[in-house]
Amino acid sequence: MLRYLKSNSLRLLTAFALLIGTTVTINGSAVWTHQPKCPEELLK
Numbered sequence: 001m002l003r004y005l006k007s008n009s010l011r012l013l014t015a016f017a018l019l020i021g022t023t024v025t026i027n028g029s030a031v032w033t034h035q036p037k038c039p040e041e042l043l044k
Contacts, residue, residue: 005012
């Protein structure tokens with residue numbers, strides 16, 4: 001197992017970075033696109 005990790009460490013690091021980047025992007029865009037309904041009192 002240790003030999004596998006040593007020989008494929010960059011591949012595993014790249015896959016982990018891609019996973020983290022995708023997760024952050026999806027969560028960040030969900031925050032930017034969420035638009036709650038504005039109360040009518042604020043529009044007057």
